[in-house]
Amino acid sequence: MTRTITVGLDGSSESLAAAEWAAREAGLLGLPLRLVHVWEPVPVPMAQAPLLGVETQAHWTERIPREAADGIRLRHPGLEVTTEQLSGHPADVLAHVAKDAELLVLGSRGMSGIGGFMVGSVGLSTVAHAERPVVLVRAGEQAADEHEMDPAGIPSAATPFRPVVLGLDIESPNEELIEFAFAAAARRKTSLRVVHGWNPPPYYAYGLAADLELHGALARRETVALTEFLHPWREKHPDVEVTEESHYGTPGNHLVDASREASLVVVGRRIRRNPFGTHIGPVAHAVLHHSAAPVAVVPHH
Missing domain, CATH: 3.40.50.12370 (Rossmann fold)
Structure with a gap:
């Protein structure tokens, strides 16, 4: 089985930044990109609430990974991108899907005014239990951030x-x-x-x-x-x-x-x-x- 660069996607800006980073890494490695959206079932009383109806569920399980994949294909032509929807506890599911991945990539919120991450319980638990490498990417991560400064003092992908x-x-x-x-x-x-x-x-x-x-x-x-x-x-x-x-x-x-x-x-x-x-x-x-x-x-x- 060909390994993939796998991303845990939940529609947040953090996970979208992780997906973008992962797409660049997949390009460097020549591997396909796999976007995995994990939907955690809610208790029955909550599921019956008007705000959590069929339309909302469809949005989270279909629209988010589809739109993310479409955007990545436009920005990274030639990259093979697949999407998958899974249900269960996110940390457990992500640790499991990591077994078939070259890398598992997750997003973390940047601390406002301070360099660094805010790593949530799902991210920490996944890192602690995954048996493949896990990369955490902060929200707002841009390709230029990984590069040296150009003569004008601005980081650039060039x-x-x-x-x-x-x-x-x-x-x-x-x-x-x-x-x-x-x-x-x-x-x-x-x-x-x-x-x-x-x-x-x-x-x-x-x-x-x-x-x-x-x-x-x-x-x-x-x-x-x-x-x-x-x-x-x-x-x-x-x-x-x-x-x-x-x-x-x-x-x-x-x-x-x-x-x-x-x-x-x-x-x-x-x-x-x-x-x-x-x-x-x-x-x-x-x-x-x-x-x-x-x-x-x-x-x-």
Whole structure:
């Protein structure tokens, strides 16, 4: 079965922005785009209310995905676009359809006046349970936002892509996560910016603030370790320019800072079999809520 770029569509500006981003990504990957609208059945008493009649239901289950697909076909000629209507709890349905997707793309509201997302319960639950990569796109995301500035200081789709940013823990790295980031940078013909955050072992912590020499030695050790770790990946992907940064402190904060100049931020999430709760890890959680760029969460064991 050919994998698709799948979008969870609900008619909101966030999901329409996600669909537009997904269409561009489908074009880069040469894959079809699948728009999935999930309709959650309402309780019988509510379903019988005059405002929730047949016409309203038809609008949500047919008109929204159809109109979204028509618009995407006009803006992306040649792209194969399909629509599908499913019923059930949105987070459960989206996590299920993600199994057949190369990527699942969802929308998130941008925080007014603050760079970043507002990730709702459906988005968090889907990210926590999907076993394929999930990308969250903020409302209002435009193609130009992913590109460098032109000579006039304006981002344009005619200028190169901004770097892809990868959050990397060299203590427990995952090949799927790293490969995803390199591939994303390669198809955008842009560089990969690898950001590694580190904290000293507990027995160093108390003396570190007063001992600049010790801090410098630990920083150099982390920098060398990052360079050595990335060496085989540079050889495997010689066409991708790699820049690396090793920072003292919380990794999530450094990734949020890097997101302001990124076309995509890539973070990992360890797959857990616990059916309760939305376990996505502190770094992914911080980036999802505060990134200024689209975020790809790549699940791994």
